[in-house]
Amino acid sequence: MRFAGGRLLRGLLTLWFAVTVTFFLVRLLPGDPALAVADPMMTEDLRMELLADYGLDRPLPVQYVSYLGHLLQGDLGISFRQSLPVTDILMARLPWTLILTGSALLVTVLIGVPLGVAAATRRGGWVDRTIQVGSVLGQSMFVPAIGIAMLYAFGLYLGWFPIGGAIDDGVYGIDAWISILRHLVLPASSLVILQIGAYVLTLRTNLIDSLGEDYCDLARAKGVPQRRIVWRHALRNALLPTTTLVGLQLGFLVGGAVLTETIFAYPGVGRAIFESVGRLDFPVLQGAFVLLAATVVVANLLTDLAYGALDPRVRAQ
Numbered sequence: 001m002r003f004a005g006g007r008l009l010r011g012l013l014t015l016w017f018a019v020t021v022t023f024f025l026v027r028l029l030p031g032d033p034a035l036a037v038a039d040p041m042m043t044e045d046l047r048m049e050l051l052a053d054y055g056l057d058r059p060l061p062v063q064y065v066s067y068l069g070h071l072l073q074g075d076l077g078i079s080f081r082q083s084l085p086v087t088d089i090l091m092a093r094l095p096w097t098l099i100l101t102g103s104a105l106l107v108t109v110l111i112g113v114p115l116g117v118a119a120a121t122r123r124g125g126w127v128d129r130t131i132q133v134g135s136v137l138g139q140s141m142f143v144p145a146i147g148i149a150m151l152y153a154f155g156l157y158l159g160w161f162p163i164g165g166a167i168d169d170g171v172y173g174i175d176a177w178i179s180i181l182r183h184l185v186l187p188a189s190s191l192v193i194l195q196i197g198a199y200v201l202t203l204r205t206n207l208i209d210s211l212g213e214d215y216c217d218l219a220r221a222k223g224v225p226q227r228r229i230v231w232r233h234a235l236r237n238a239l240l241p242t243t244t245l246v247g248l249q250l251g252f253l254v255g256g257a258v259l260t261e262t263i264f265a266y267p268g269v270g271r272a273i274f275e276s277v278g279r280l281d282f283p284v285l286q287g288a289f290v291l292l293a294a295t296v297v298v299a300n301l302l303t304d305l306a307y308g309a310l311d312p313r314v315r316a317q
Contacts, residue, residue, distance in 0.1 A: 011297045018293035019071065023064055026285050067286070076290070077283035086287035090269060094291065096166050097268035100261070101253045103184055104191035109246065112196050113235075116203030120238075121230055123208060131204075135197030143256045146190040147263035154186060161185050164265035187264040191256050195249050202245050206238035213237075243303060250299045254292050 058066075070077065076086035119131040155163035161182055162168070168179040210216065211234045219229045258270035265271070269288050276285040 008301065011301045015290075015293055015297050018297075019068070019290055020064075022286055022289040022293075023067060024060070026282050026289075027060065071290070076287035079284050080281045081279050081284075082281075086283045089284060090272065090287055090291050093267055093269045093272050096266060097254075097257055097261070097270060097292075098295075099180070100184065100187055100266060100268060101191070101250065101257055104188045104195065104253055105246065105250060107188065107192050108196045108199055108249070111192070112199040112203060113239075115196075115200045116207060116238075117230060117235065119200065119204040120207035120211065121226075128204075131200060135200045137197075138193045138195075139197035141194060143190065143194055143259040144263055146193055147187070147260055150186050150190055151263065166267050183266075187260045187266050190260055190263075191253055194256055195253060199242065199245060199249065203238060203242050206241050207234055210234035210238045246303060250296055254296055 067077075074087070076090070078084065079086055079089055082089065115131050115135075119128045122128045151163055154160045163186075166180065166183050167176060168183075171179050207230075211230070213234075216229055216234055219233060220226070254270075257268060258273050260266065261268045261270035262274045269292060272284060273288045275281075276288065
């Protein structure tokens with residue numbers, strides 16, 4: 001209980017810090033937020049009236065306290081541009097971001113585990129070296145570069161997958177699910193390429209260490225097949241530290257989703273952030289950052305709790 005309480009407190013402090021930084025950071029953007037809701041040729045009196053309507057005429061500390069008060073009540077404000085509750089706007093986009101990041105994370109784990117095992121069990125061989133080189137190359141690539149290359153090769157040139165959006169118009173039932181999957185392939189793949197290297201290299205290192213432990217040597221002395229030692233004994237312990245990495249990777253996936261959703265015109269929260277920057281739509285921009293930060297904090301909290309459940313030694317620290 002103490003372990004869970006400590007992690008929860010740390011998560012709340014992290015979320016508060018993210019909210020605070022976002023609040024002040026968006027107000028450093030150049031431009032006049034009043035122009036987002038009115039004609040550029042408006043009079044100064046009308047401009048001040050609009051700023052007053054949205055509470056932007058008050059000192060920043062007052063705005064900050066007011067924002068926190070509304071946030072605690074679940075109120076993210078009203079969009080300058082769309083004149084709709086920010087919560088409604090983001091809730092319509094959040095499922096697409098969760099589908100994108102969740103799919104990328106799932107594929108990363110499903111592919112990363114066999115690759116990590118193959119590299120660790122063939123240490124020093126050409127398979128190990130190839131996997132390591134590929135992992136490092138994937139980590140060193142830039143999200144837009146990956147996205148644009150895949151968009152051109154598989155979307156425009158070969159025409160295998162759609163080049164934008166999340167679903168075709170006028171499709172229902174099984175056709176809708178097929179359409180969603182086809183639109184998901186390119187953006188999810190770009191995130192997988194970016195993230196899988198860290199997962200594979202971490203798992204490889206942990207598995208090599210586990211295979212050198214005494215319990216594995218004892219299993220070999222008893223005649224247990226090497227394949228069983230790897231998959232039934234060593235891998236179980238090697239996955240414990242990697243569990244933490246999965247939670248941390250979600251933060252990188254969320255950050256990468258902003259660029260990925262923009263490149264592929266994917267209608268998620270990340271694209272809402274990109275659109276709001278150009279429009280100086282402070283409420284949507286703040287709400288999107290808060291929502292993504294909360295998602296990452298919750299994911300990391302669940303990861304810490306899962307790690308503590310798997311390894312009781314962590315709870316005792």
